[in-house]
Amino acid sequence: SQTIHQWPATLVQPVGSPLSLECTVEGTSNPNLYWYRQAAGRGLQLLFYSVGIGQISSEVPQNLSASRPQDRQFILSSKKLLLSDSGFYLCAWKKWEQSDTQYFGPGTRLTVL
Amino acid sequence: SQQGEEDPQALSIQEGENATMNCSYKTSINNLQWYRQNSGRGLVHLILIRSNEREKHSGRLRVTLDTSKKSSSLLITASRAADTASYFCAISAGSSNTGKLIFGQGTTLQVKP
Incomplete structure (x- = not known):
């Protein structure tokens, strides 16, 4: 069966510090991968998606970047965090050849102080 | 914006009652x-539910889709306290x-017990 992991679960970082959030998927190959951000009490905003290794599409210009160094690894990064980067970050995957159903990880709660 | 808009934003019911949530959108899907x-x-x-389907069931869930009105509804029948959560259309x-x-x-x- 497939599983998706995210770490860390919780992170508190000062403004101006770097960020690295990691997402890995097990039990499948060549998945589509997605990074979302969710503000408190709000819906999900798609940040980046990837349909293959090294391929990244950005949905919203901002202080963040994403990379996919391996087939089942998706990393969200920032060189200098802003207060507005605080939120709940969710990674998701879907089987590239099948329906649009996405499977979500447990999320990372990021607080920038 | 293609974003789905949901109604109501919040719903409080007693256990055993039905819950209905609505979603409207602006583009072809x-x-x-x-x-x-x-939480x-x-x-x-x-x-x-696919664009050529009008209704779908899964256990206590019933989803309808009206592409002419660009809207969908989710009905949860015989609600339980464990159904307490946020529900999103996508x-x-x-x-x-x-x-x-x-x-x-x-x-x-x-859902109140």
């Missing part, structure tokens, strides 16, 4: 999905290769 999110957790896929539109979804802002459901 490939399919519409409903997800559930327990502080990742999203879980509930049901997918639309798939445009190229299906990316699998991108546009999420609504969600309906927060509280």
